[in-house]
Structures are given as structure tokens and as C-alpha cells.
Amino acid sequence: MGDLMKIFNTRTGLKEDFIPQDPFEVKAYVCGPTVYDLCHLGHARTYINFDVLKRYLISLGYKVIHVQNFTDIDEKIDQRAKKEGISPHEVAERFIREYFFDMDSLKVMRATKYTKASEYVPKIIKITERLLELGYAYRSGNTIYFDVGAAGGFSELVKDLNETIVDEIRVQGKRGPFDFVLWKVTGQGFDSPFGIGVPGWHTECVAMSMDTLGETLDIHWGGKDLIYPHHECESLIAKTLTGKRFVRYWVHNDFVLFKGEKMSKSSGGKIYIRDLLEKYPAEVLRTWILRSHYREKIEFSEESLEETQVLYEKICKAAAKSRDKEEMGQCAKDFAAIFMSALDDDLETGKALLAVEELSDRVLEGKVKGAWRIFSLVETILGIRLRAPH
Ligand SMILES: [Zn+2]
Numbered sequence: 511m512g513d514l515m516k517i518f519n520t521r522t523g524l525k526e527d528f529i530p531q532d533p534f535e536v537k538a539y540v541c542g543p544t545v546y547d548l549c550h551l552g553h554a555r556t557y558i559n560f561d562v563l564k565r566y567l568i569s570l571g572y573k574v575i576h577v578q579n580f581t582d583i584d585e586k587i588d589q590r591a592k593k594e595g596i597s598p599h600e601v602a603e604r605f606i607r608e609y610f611f612d613m614d615s616l617k618v619m620r621a622t623k624y625t626k627a628s629e630y631v632p633k634i635i636k637i638t639e640r641l642l643e644l645g646y647a648y649r650s651g652n653t654i655y656f657d658v659g660a661a662g663g664f665s666e667l668v669k670d671l672n673e674t675i676v677d678e679i680r681v682q683g684k685r686g687p688f689d690f691v692l693w694k695v696t697g698q699g700f701d702s703p704f705g706i707g708v709p710g711w712h713t714e715c716v717a718m719s720m721d722t723l724g725e726t727l728d729i730h731w732g733g734k735d736l737i738y739p740h741h742e743c744e745s746l747i748a749k750t751l752t753g754k755r756f757v758r759y760w761v762h763n764d765f766v767l768f769k770g771e772k773m774s775k776s777s778g779g780k781i782y783i784r785d786l787l788e789k790y791p792a793e794v795l796r797t798w799i800l801r802s803h804y805r806e807k808i809e810f811s812e813e814s815l816e817e818t819q820v821l822y823e824k825i826c827k828a829a830a831k832s833r834d835k836e837e838m839g840q841c842a843k844d845f846a847a848i849f850m851s852a853l854d855d856d857l858e859t860g861k862a863l864l865a866v867e868e869l870s871d872r873v874l875e876g877k878v879k880g881a882w883r884i885f886s887l888v889e890t891i892l893g894i895r896l897r898a899p900h
Pocket of ligand 1: 540542715
């Protein structure tokens with residue numbers, strides 16, 4: 511490989527050469543879902559986008575160690591459990607199963623390891639105790655808070671707090687407005703030296719990622735909505751504990767919009783993956799997501815999915831016509847180079863697919879020889895299986 515792959519680092523706001531700590535191995539941590547509901551299109555996007563990065567890195571020769579968590583401690587899980595008259599554990603386990611069903615349908619490669627917050631409570635408690643000892647945490651009433659001011663404030667991802675964060679709630683008893691919860695004594699949940707209760711969300715990912723991947727991660731991936739507070743807080747906790755850089759490359763994908771609004775579970779317009787899979791094949795859904803760059807917003811529309819279905823069928827037809835395994839001609843070589851350099855440039859899957867579309871036209875016109883290699887890249891790197899057209 512000549513030039514290094516470039517990836518956009520949220521921390522610096524720049525496309526940077528991708529250089530992992532170990533030249534052969536990439537340590538990647540992806541924030542997983544809170545398991546209280548089925549996955550929607552926004553989840554599909556996050557995990558498909560990361561899946562392509564992972565497949566691409568594997569194609570470059572890296573071994574990718576991919577850890578992903580399930581947030582199985584959350585008020586929303588408790589609420590659903592109450593409503594359905596079952597235990598929070600049953601709710602979480604059910605939606606973990608549903609998660610795998612959806613992601614397997616979408617051909618998302620499984621992570622090396624999946625972790626659950628509930629299994630990391632002892633480690634989360636240890637971190638909280640350590641932060642108290644170091645003077646970066648304090649107790650106020652029933653809550654243990656992280657003292658953002660004592661730790662030097664946020665500096666990793668959010669550049670201007672006042673401008674970026676408008677909805678920070680001032681809670682009585684907090685030393686600073688941005689201090690966040692490490693442990694809340696609620697009388698229910700988990701036993702701890704601070705009292706029976708539940709951990710805050712941010713510590714969980716620090717505990718799980720450090721335990722499985724070490725103190726410094728190469729890639730930390732998540733949806734853009736996680737930049738603040740989740741990733742900023744994770745970063746501050748980790749740096750306070752180790753004094754080292756926690757993450758080399760912070761990578762965030764943008765949202766799927768529905769009627770101009772972010773698709774999230776709280777704001778009405780959520781489209782479940784499995785509802786869409788009743789209408790469109792998984793390959794079409796993947797192609798639709800990958801036609802946009804991961805840092806662009808995607809507006810959901812049935813028309814664009816139908817258009818993508820037509821495109822997918824055309825690519826399949828061209829791939830079927832190219833099964834001859836002929837020697838690559840110059841034109842096919844040029845297209846392969848365009849495909850790879852698009853992915854090298856911050857994972858421009860949209861540009862890569864445009865090249866595939868153009869190539870498909872030429873193949874169908876009988877103008878290109880040996881194009882099967884490029885279609886096999888579509889299958890292995892973009893994870894889009896090209897089926898024989900009927
Ligand atoms: Zn997380």
C-alpha cells in the first residue's frame with residue numbers, strides 16, 4: 511500500500527493519516543445501543559458505517575479487534591419492564607437478541623467481543639472509588655459526581671462549551687454546571703460502597719473499553735449525538751485515571767433524518783430496521799446508506815430507496831455479466847483505483863459506489879473486461895452481496 515488511509519478525527523477536525531499504535535492491529539471500540547427497543551435506521555447507519563471501515567481495514571491487512579457494548583442499565587429499560595410486567599434483565603436480553611437478528615440481517619460483521627454494562631459494575635465502582643480518592647469526584651446528597659472543574663475542564667471534542675451546550679441543567683448540589691453523575695444511590699439496582707444504586711452512563715464505556723482493549727484505543731466510533739456529553743465525559747474520566755491519551759481517532763457518523771429531524775427513539779419518527787426489511791432487501795438498505803458519506807446527513811425517503819433498488823439491480827446484472835474471470839483490462843484497473851482511493855479518503859463510500867455505477871453501465875454496454883474483481887470488492891469491503899438477477 512502506498513499512501514496511508516485518511517480518516518477524519520473529530521478531536522482535531524482534520525482528515526489525518528491513519529496510524530494505529532500497533533502496525534498490524536487496530537483496537538476499535540464502538541458504543542452500542544441501550545437495549546430497551548428495536549433498532550431503527552439510525553442504528554443501522556452507525557453499525558453499517560463502522561462495518562465498512564472494519565472490512566476496509568481488514569482488506570488492508572490489519573487485524574481489527576472490535577469491542578462493542580450493550581447499555582443494559584437504564585431508566586428506559588426499567589420503564590419498559592414495569593409496563594410489560596417483566597424484569598429489566600428480561601427486557602435487555604430480549605433486545606440484545608433482537609439487535610443480533612437485525613444486524614445479522616444487514617450483514618454487519620460481529621464484533622470480536624460484546625460487553626454488557628451490568629457485568630462491569632464492580633469495575634465501574636472501582637473507577638468511581640479511584641476518582642474519589644484522587645479528588646476528581648465528590649458526593650452530594652445521593653449522588654457521586656465527577657468534578658469537571660477539578661479535572662481541568664473539557665478539551666477533547668467540544669471546543670466551546672457555552673456555545674455548544676445550551677441545555678446543561680444546573681442541579682443543586684453540583685459544584686460545576688457540567689459535573690456529571692458517576693453513581694446515583696436509588697435504593698434499587700446494585701450494591702456499592704456508596705449505597706445501593708446505579709452507575710452513570712459514561713463510566714461504563716471507560717470501564718469496558720480499557721478492560722478489553724487497554725488504556726489507549728485506536729478508534730472510538732459512535733453516532734454524532736454521542737460527542738457531547740458521552741464521549742467528552744468518557745475522555746475526561748479516562749485521562750484523569752491514566753494520564754494518557756484515551757483515543758487516537760474519534761470517529762462519528764451523522765444522522766438519518768426523517769422529515770428533516772433526527773431519527774431517534776424519543777422523537778417520534780423512528781423507522782425500525784425490520785419494517786424496512788419487509789419491503790427492501792438488506793443489500794438495498796446497505797447500498798442506500800453507503801451512497802452517502804458517513805459524515806453527511808441522510809434524509810429518509812421511499813423514493814430514494816426505490817431508486818437505490820434500481821441501482822442495486824443494475825450492479826447485480828453487470829456483476830453477473832462479469833463472472834467470466836477475464837484478465838483486468840486498463841479500464842477495469844482504473845475503476846479499481848478510483849474505488850480504493852475513494853475509501854482511502856476518509857471512507858468515501860458514496861464516491862466508490864458512483865464509480866461502481868459508472869462501471870456497471872460500461873460493463874452492460876460491453877466495454878470493460880475483467881470487472882469481476884471490482885464487484886468482488888463491493889461484496890467484501892462494502893458488504894453488499896450481489897445476487898444473480900432474476
Ligand atoms: Zn459509550
